[in-house]
Amino acid sequence: MKGLNLAVIGAGALGSEICRILAENAFLNVLIIDPDCLEPRNVPLSSLYGDVFSTCGAGVFAHFKAELLVDAIWKQYALAWNGIAAEIADVGLGRLAACDLIISCTDSTLARLETSIAARILGLQMLDGGVMGEGIAAGRVSWFSPAREAACYLCGISEIRRAELLSYAVSTSLGCRLVEETSNMTGTHDALRETAATMFRLIEAFSVGGRPFENSFSTRLDGSRAMEPWIHKDLKLPRSVSCPWHDVPEGEWLPLAYDRPIREALSGNDLRLQTVWPQCLEARCRLCGHRTFPKRRVALIRRKTVCTQCGAIGSCEPTKIVSSLGSGDTASDFTPRQLGLPEQHLYQFRRTFAPVNDEEGS
Ligand SMILES: [Zn+2]
Ligand SMILES: [Zn+2]
CATH class of the missing domain: 3.40.50.720 (NAD(P)-binding Rossmann-like Domain)
Structure with a gap:
């Protein structure tokens, strides 16, 4: 115990x-x-x-x-x-x-x-x-x-x-x-x-x-x-x-090397890596229009980020968000660390040709 x-x-x-x-x-x-x-x-x-x-x-x-x-x-x-x-x-x-x-x-x-x-x-x-x-x-x-x-x-x-x-x-x-x-x-x-x-x-x-x-x-x-x-x-x-x-989609949740480009784990074209929480790559302040590239979790940016230009809290709206990555995405060249993802995180890989929603109907 x-x-x-x-x-x-x-x-x-x-x-x-x-x-x-x-x-x-x-x-x-x-x-x-x-x-x-x-x-x-x-x-x-x-x-x-x-x-x-x-x-x-x-x-x-x-x-x-x-x-x-x-x-x-x-x-x-x-x-x-x-x-x-x-x-x-x-x-x-x-x-x-x-x-x-x-x-x-x-x-x-x-x-x-x-x-x-x-x-x-x-x-x-x-x-x-x-x-x-x-x-x-x-x-x-x-x-x-x-x-x-x-x-x-x-x-x-x-x-x-x-x-x-x-x-x-x-x-x-x-x-x-x-x-x-x-x-x-x-x-x-x-x-x-x-x-x-x-x-x-x-x-x-x-x-x-x-x-x-x-x-x-x-x-x-x-x-x-x-x-x-x-x-x-x-x-x-x-x-x-x-x-x-x-009905959490089937499939194991796996670790990724923290300092290797995500692309290396995608092995060809038919896998997409799924993060649990969407990540913000770019945000804009609603009040002053200031643009930033925060690479933090979307929910955190929206609630807690302080605008570096006008000082407002929670005024930054994400304008570029990523929650899954395939080999066609330029963000796949980043490592998990560069994307601001947590260390020791787990990810799910899904085949792009078998959308999760179609499994039961077909
Ligand atoms: Zn429930
Ligand atoms: Zn601002």
């Missing part, structure tokens, strides 16, 4: 509490993924950040949460964990493939969706936790099995919202700007502890059973320490027939 490979996505209040419990239980292999620096609002609900803050003072706010946690766990528990200060979609799939379980504690719907897509591609179990908003003593814990007939995270969101999120994360045609749904997880301390404890019980059940769960399910938690026990309402999650992520 202690040797289980775990990835914790999101190192806010809930993520740091899960990490604390995993460290208390001497888990050896944990990878913490979070793109952001510590903010003052993360401190009051987290005992680990509270300790870091009281030793180091306000200087900690210039540091990445993923790195602060890895450091704190090393100092307090002598466990050598790893951290990556990046969004989940900028972490190579090859790094996640080694995991037994992905634990999502993020407060962003888009990050949850990206985590869920990575889990389905890699056939990994996903545990997802959330604490309700301001002052509400409630939480939610969901388990998503990668089985084809089991619900995934995307199954539970409305079709319109799902389409909007997918167009944002994986489509090359640009939809409207995304309204980001983030709760800042200012639930109560009790709800946070109970949610984390419930998540840990599932991690234990998963590791002790030694067998993946076949079904997806969710638990809603209501209560407070004053009126224990907490009420746990269990719910089996149904698969949505309109959810597109259950």
